[in-house]
Amino acid sequence: MKLELSKPFFTQTLSILGVGLIGGSLAQALKRANAVGHIIAYDQNESALASALAMQVVDQIETDLIKAVTNADIIILATPITEMGAIIKIIYPHLKDKAVISDVGSTKGSVVAAVQAALGFLPQRFVPAHPIAGTEKHGVENSFASLFDQRRVLITPHIENNHEAVTMIHSMWQAAGALTEEMGIKHHDQVLAATSHLPHLLAFSTVDTLANLDDRAEIFRFAAGGFRDFTRISTSDPNMWADICIQNQESLLEVLHQYQKKLSLLENALHNKDKQTIFEVFRRAKHARDNFYNET
């Protein structure tokens, strides 16, 4: 479902919990659009807070969670996904009545479950969301206002959600330049396991396999441009990605299993010098990739 906006989005006070690449870029994108009056940032990392303030990405910084949220109209959880349950438990009693909470986590089932477990219920005004944007770089220093331009934000409402709250999160992300769509929570996790979590796991695996070979120094020296592209995502934050993999365990194991079956098929074909089987896999892959991106 795509929502069209009738009037420009504006929120008076936005609180961003965690100012890294995503939190920092969201702040900049909303400021660019004049869509926010005042932005408060909370982070455990004081130097990230200092950078965010120095970069004028945010207007106020707080190391106290509760102070960071009491005046907020919208609260965005942009911390590691593993911390979101604990944070919502702390802040929830201190929020304004109509405050809307959302998050930017890469997994949705585990975040919703953590919130449910932390509070014992799912707040009507907690709207799970996931901006599909980012780079392999992290930190507020690498944030920029156009990160979400024309990128998709998946909003995955839960059954208790208030419609106005969901609409507000659509509007906020659209003001930030993104295209918003809704998707089921489980479906989101399956799709992202395939397109994001599996590729990251495979890129990390490839580089670590090569880094353990005897002639690793030469191996990297003689790598060409294709290898550089293929392994770029392995420069992503290893801690964040280990968390994401575990938090999306079920869907990731499912698609990993499909992938291992494909690899075994190719291994057997290679053993038997069965070119036709190898060619068919490669041909179908090229066809699918060419069809979905029209890169020239």
Added chain:
Amino acid sequence: MKLELSKPFFTQTLSILGVGLIGGSLAQALKRANAVGHIIAYDQNESALASALAMQVVDQIETDLIKAVTNADIIILATPITEMGAIIKIIYPHLKDKAVISDVGSTKGSVVAAVQAALGFLPQRFVPAHPIAGTEKHGVENSFASLFDQRRVLITPHIENNHEAVTMIHSMWQAAGALTEEMGIKHHDQVLAATSHLPHLLAFSTVDTLANLDDRAEIFRFAAGGFRDFTRISTSDPNMWADICIQNQESLLEVLHQYQKKLSLLENALHNKDKQTIFEVFRRAKHARDNFYNET
């Protein structure tokens, strides 16, 4: 071993058998350097020949192999690797005495074995080589003069090689803008299995796995930039890559086996929600990748 040139390289007549991306780019690079008097191109594909002539990439086109080589001082095999044995068998009796033959194949053990099998011996003036350059695009239409600039060309001499012939191939590639190095044949195949052949096989496998899922249309729609980079090499020529995999069967199976062990380790860790194991693999990979490329 790196060779330094004492005087500029020049060859009167160069014959390129197969004018695709590599053959066409080599022709352009040598013309740019005024390193060649006359370039003859042979190809089975007459439209490729016509394009090469129209683009002024070559000076003469031939559909007859023997006519293409009788006057040549250097002959470059730039055909599919599976055809190189048959071609050298046809052309060898018709070459000038001092003519030097080289190739651009991505595998070296199989090419040398094919030449040995075709002729019954290894010619002193056949110098196996492999320019580590290319793009996922193919065909002479995509060729360009700077493709090899600062790229490595691996020269893998065999035990019968004539020193002057090997030196000439170094000089030719240096004139084309490349950095040349020598490497053992088997070692070349192991290094390339790890850095090129395995990544291609994995990229094709990933895309084909996703393309077989029920929600494949959505899956590609929600893929982000990381996925695009990770799968770019799956747009490469599937026929050429199926050949390369089979021609480098032994080394590729070896590194594929290492990779599958790494995947099984991660699969088990994921099953057990063992974050430490996953994190360690990801961390080592990031460290290795960051160390070898200083991308900012």
